[in-house]
Amino acid sequence: MDFTGKRVVVTGAGKGIGRATALMLARRGAKVVALTRSAADLETLEQETGCESIAVDLADAEATRAAARRAMPADLLVNCAGTTELQSFLDTTVEAFDLLHAVNTRAPMIVAQEYARDRIAKGAKGAVVNVSSVAAFVGIPDHTAYCASKAGLDGVTRVMAKELAPQGIRVNGVHPTVTLTPMAVKAWSDPVKAAGMMTRIPVGRFAEPDDVAEVILFLLSDESAMVNGLSMPVDGGYMIA
Ligand code: NDP
Incomplete structure (x- = not known):
């Protein structure tokens, strides 16, 4: 998959x-526009990729x-981008619930609105990948706000896929299982909890960031031209186990 000459917002x-997605896209020729919070991360990414x-x-x-407007x-x-807070159902706070929905559900909608408006105005085709989670499909203890925010994101993805495909913009979701990133350390550092999850993944390991990035790139690429509105697990078979 070659992204030479493509400008991609991540x-x-x-x-x-x-x-991992930004680095892979840059290696395959894309010009990446990185939108994130920490300036230090942006600085190192800029040095590595020229993003x-x-x-x-x-x-x-x-x-x-x-x-988002600046990025177009x-x-x-x-x-x-996504975030999580670990709280049991009974202890889930309104603040955490609202924050996770703002970052995990509302922000993707806003960025995609600006992206799609610009594409449609230009009469140009496009593709969006929303990174969801297996947590959108199953109830994971201590993840009330997270599960709800990702299920909400899937709703946004499906409506986008129906409304935007006639305008030439495909929209798909990827649903990783536990992926070895800073967020996973936050959510899965309890070895008992991690072992319980691992036994339900038939391939016998957690995902690496590149496992997910490869699927994201496929869904962005013209190779997936007929794929629209998909919720694609990247879970080693967790969902069928
Ligand atoms: P990380 O915590 O490793 O990275 C998340 C990135 O999103 C960071 O760069 C972070 O910036 C940014 N981000 C978070 N909150 C904000 C915010 N308010 N404003 C701007 N940027 C923000 O997460 P992962 O790579 O693990 O997760 C990426 C996506 O994959 C998320 O949507 C997550 O829900 C999903 N996912 C992850 C799984 C996992 O096991 N890791 C499993 C399933 C889905 P900063 O560090 O500066 O806050």
């Missing part, structure tokens, strides 16, 4: 899956829209 490109950097807190709707025009979009 949110959450500072760490983890987003960073364009936009620092933004995606929990802030107005700032997100302004950053783009050929392709990856909504990868």
